[in-house]
Amino acid sequence: MAQVLEFKLPDLGEGLTEAEIVRWLVKVGDVVAVDQPVVEVETAKAMVEVPCPYGGVVTARFGEEGAELPVGAPLLTVAVGAPATESEGSGNVLVGYGTQAPAARRRRVRAGAAGADGKPQPLRTAAAAPPARGTAPAAAQQPAPPPAPGSAGGPVPVISPLVRKLARDNGVDLRRLAGSGPDGLILRADVESALRAGTAGTPVAGEPVVRAAPTAAPPAGAGVRIPLKGVRGAVADKLSRSRREIPDATCWVDADATELMRARTAMNTAGGPKISLLALLARVCTAALARFPELNSFVDTEAREVVRLDHVHLGFAAQTERGLVVPVVRDAHARDAESLTAEFARLTEAARAGTLTPGELTGGTFTLNNYGVFGVDGSTPIINHPEAAMLGVGRIVPKPWVHEGELAVRQVVQLSLTFDHRVCDGGTAGGFLRYVADCVEQPAVLLRTL
Incomplete structure (x- = not known):
């Protein structure tokens, strides 16, 4: 005899508590296999496909596309051919996350969420653990x-x-x-x-609630309200936290990038994979962080300690249709220019397609922000919390420049460093930025660290 099992939105990790339904991949009546993706959801980190741990016939869906559901809320029900328990699922709902439910608790699902037939569903509670022996099923219990x-x-x-x-x-x-x-x-x-x-x-005792x-509804002509949710909401929360917690300061310098551009041209005409300018700047960053490790750190506010890191996971700002995201290149300090170029290209494509995983969007230790692609010269960016610094790179444009004692037209770029003043003083930040500028102006300086 078939048994109907309820599949709940699993814990997506990284502290995520809810997700928005982007697209249903199955409909009521469809036959699904174990671990078949059934819905595409967008979290504050990325878009992911959620596979179902049960095989059978879909009997109901909960929530229409665009609806937000909390972790633990029902996603769909599946009629399986043989009796089973929730613990008999595949355990592979999301790679690295699994299907095991958290400790027993009750969650509310919003009233009015539409079911598979398009009709509003009543407010319900979903138990995160099976009922004890001898008790009525959860569906038959009245919500407290x-x-x-x-x-x-x-x-x-x-x-x-x-x-x-x-x-x-x-x-x-x-x-x-x-x-x-x-x-x-x-x-x-x-x-x-x-x-x-x-x-x-x-509250004060005896005080009225x-x-x-x-x-109230906004008056006519008051503007359009755009919810801060998904990736945009996550970015807003993180930037606000950075402003609240990090006492940042910014220093900047103009640099002659003519020799760096010539070096890149020479690399790309010598054959082999093309080297991107971002990869060369990343290589400069990792070399500078090796000399100034104070900027590759974070502040543990509870312990009141600065934690210096022995690896560089380099984040870079990428603009997408869903907003700004910061993919992370793991172990950037151990990569050469070709490897950095390939990884930047892979992560950028995944960002634009919306397929970055939570692991590819977290864990950065330093961020490189090439805002010059937007046609601007300078900026004072907000640090990507909880990192300690961000290097900003403006556009590279021909400008009058004194070169070897004579006025000449050179390729000039403005570099800025925004840093957490708790981890270092201006002397360290200035030394880091000056070293980066020296490498940009004379790429041979990098040979000292290769």
Whole structure:
């Protein structure tokens, strides 16, 4: 006899708590095999295809394309041919993540999420662990009523972990709020209304509970609201955190890049794979970091320690249709110019296609930002938290320049270094930037470190 198994959105790792459904790869009635991808989702890190650990017939889908689901929410149900348990899945939902559910807990799925037939589904809770022997199935149990606002114990019903984080970061005590969502569910609008009303803080005994008013619709002509979610939302959160936590400073210098451009031309006319300018700049960066290791580090704020790293995982800024991403070249210090060129090309193509994995977008120790491709000369970039520095490279353009005592037209570039002032002082940062400029002006300087 067939048994219907529920497949939940798995833990995607890297601290991700929710994902947006981009495209369903199966429909109700389709037969799926074990580990067959069933849905494409976009997280704050990348787009990934989620495979189902069960084989059988799809009986229901939860959520339409464009809907956001928290980790642990039902994705679909599958009728399998023989009795099985959730632990009998393949264990291969995502490479490196698996299918094992976290500790038992209950999650809410938004009311009104459309099912496979397009009809709104009622608010439900999904248990993350099978019911104990002798108890009714989870589908037959009534969801526990949310605790009364202001109560001292019990979980506070919040629609999303991001809403809970918003409240925590701004000092809003959720127990003071009575949410405007179904069954008192606290929505993002409730927290934002509380912030506007100045109701954040610790509740006082006997004080009336604040009920957040629903957000009023914007007047006509007030503009278009674009949600900060997915990659764009993740970038916004990371940049905001960098500004809050890192006391950054920027220094810059103009450099004559004529000899570097000639060296690249000579390399590419000698045969073999073409060498990119970004790869040469990356090679300069790794050489400079070997001389100034203070800038290849991060600050452990809890331990109040600066952690210097013995490897360089080089991030580089890449603009895509979904926003700015920073792919990471692993062990850049151990690569030559040809290897760096090939890896930059591979990661750039994956970024544009939206197929970068979470591992390819995290773990950087230093970032190279070539904003010259946008036709600008200079910038003061925001450090990619928790790194300690970022090298910015402007466009290379012909300019009047004094060369060997005479005025000449040379290929000039502006270089900037934004650094965390906690890890070093201006002398170290200036020394790093001057060494980079010397390598750009006289590529033979690199021979000292090869």
